[in-house]
Amino acid sequence: MFAPTYLDHNATTPLAPEVREVMLPWLGERFGNASSRHEYGRAARKAIEEARGQVAAAVNAHPSEVIFTSGGSEANNLFIKGVAAQAKPGLIAVSGVEHPCVREPARQLVRSGWRYHELAVDGAGRIDRAAFDTLVSEKPRLVSVMLANNETGVVQDIAPLAHEVRVRGGWMHTDAVQALGRMDVDFRALGVHGLALSAHKIYGPIGAGALIVDKRVDLAPVVAGGGQERNLRSGTENVMAIAGFGRACELVVTARAERMARLETLRAHLEHGLSGLGACIFGFAAPRLGNTSFFAFPHVDGETLVGRLDRAGFAVASGSACSSAHPEPSHTLLAMGVAPELARSALRVSLGAANTRQDVDGFLQALGESLASLRTLTAMVV
């Protein structure tokens, strides 16, 4: 198989070999429905509870606060829809840079009589504190601000925001899907009521995620039925993925400090090269995840560049909402006040465990060549 250099770890990560090892038996001789009251069921239950402890330990939560879901999107939906189903309609506020799996369920609440508000961010992608203070004075019932942004990597200072929401009797939620394994994530220290995680961003499998939830929150399930996960997430538990998630949490916490220091150095090298090629780097002025670089070359279409780089053997992301047929410029960038034309030029490199200086040098070279060739084309057209 043709294996391009993978520089898109915020989209998904390859499995860690140690994660694969705990998953493999569940593809072979091990199987079982964790609700079954026989040997097979007990073995499945045991694997799930072990993983629950591992996930809880990774974010300083209690195992009983971990609700396993099919992934991060479902975990975010569960908190927002789950709270809304049990509360009287009120004000919900989410930051302008949230992932669609927070923004969409929040917006849908308008149909049930909620007021929806998007919190402003500054040019670097950080929550505008004055706007936030005005918002909390209106006593929102639910506020969601992500811990680290999937596109820019910009990190929000959640704890003081959570404090303001909490003292006014609201519920505070944070999407920590991109943060886990790339910065310290401490459920207690953040002081939030709900926190969403995903396995496949931390060298674990697609198919497992978790909502860490304060037990005082009255939640309704999104998937109702057999009563699994304290009646908050029905459906036969995906033992293999959950076991892998648990192991991935253990590994990523152990490896984090050293790995992120290395990747941050690598990113500095990358961004030095990018600046030399004329890129503007989004969120540069804010604290960012050490592995993420989101940038643009004015007048060069991001999608086109992704295609060129792909053919040159480098897998990176563009800044557009790519699950639709007609890509829209990044909502995150628009919220930061970036002009739509520049937003359409955006490109994201997200580094991971296996990346080396050679990868970055090779990428910079290919990028330079692609840019030169595209600019020649543009010059010819103009």
Add this chain to the structure above:
Amino acid sequence: MFAPTYLDHNATTPLAPEVREVMLPWLGERFGNASSRHEYGRAARKAIEEARGQVAAAVNAHPSEVIFTSGGSEANNLFIKGVAAQAKPGLIAVSGVEHPCVREPARQLVRSGWRYHELAVDGAGRIDRAAFDTLVSEKPRLVSVMLANNETGVVQDIAPLAHEVRVRGGWMHTDAVQALGRMDVDFRALGVHGLALSAHKIYGPIGAGALIVDKRVDLAPVVAGGGQERNLRSGTENVMAIAGFGRACELVVTARAERMARLETLRAHLEHGLSGLGACIFGFAAPRLGNTSFFAFPHVDGETLVGRLDRAGFAVASGSACSSAHPEPSHTLLAMGVAPELARSALRVSLGAANTRQDVDGFLQALGESLASLRTLTAMVV
């Protein structure tokens, strides 16, 4: 590892080796987010679309009618909640023998102003047609009747029921999770608007399911966000599980006729033995899935028997809702008019691909011994 004889295939099934084969690469060198626009993303997308074709072919649907979910529970929730979110409140009716993942979301609609009705079944677990006809005259907006019951294996004659609902402008849904691979499942011939499937009941992995849905149905997503699966199921697609699901569909359709004929003979042998031991068999008078036997020995606690059999090396299920700490007698049996005391004695054997006549003989022997020992104990206590 201690490997008891597995007789609980309606709870979950072991992976078919051919399914494992298509999944393994996704635990190794293959990985990718199917929304990514580079080589890794395209490969993931290709695997998903191939699986979509395989699932569609297994149930005579068009690939564009297949919405992948994390499993059967989510697929059932998606149809019921998804329809309800887009329609004016009205009457919803589900059979009295539905799985909780149909009954619970349906019941929850009462909060949004819907009227909830449970369709009566007869003593053999079949829909009471007179009661059904009365119900449809009230023009329900949504009716759900499962194709084959998970506990009794009783099969409903869905097509004529769907016809009655359809001609009155309602939506008809069927939970086909237990039916797939154990009987013919034909989306077109059934004439339903929604049909739920699960991979792990057909020798595929836990973590993948599908809602087959008529495109005229206006559905809202249960998990909203990135817009995957025609905006009906957001979240990074579980490529490995979906690929396994597709392959499992292919295999189970090919193997079905021969396998089910064999299992039906095996079950006849089992039930001959059960009758000799004094069991009453639930749903015996109705058409049933060929692999399933649900029975009880009066005055013998089902849970206790499951425990004894487990220690004797046989994995079977009881008839209680086993995900809760305080087991309730089977809702299915109560709906069939079975007395709660007898329902508490229920035991389920569900045969699968690997089971042999030796398995059944060994089980009957262990069952006979367990019964004798429990009856001696009971006699001593009394």
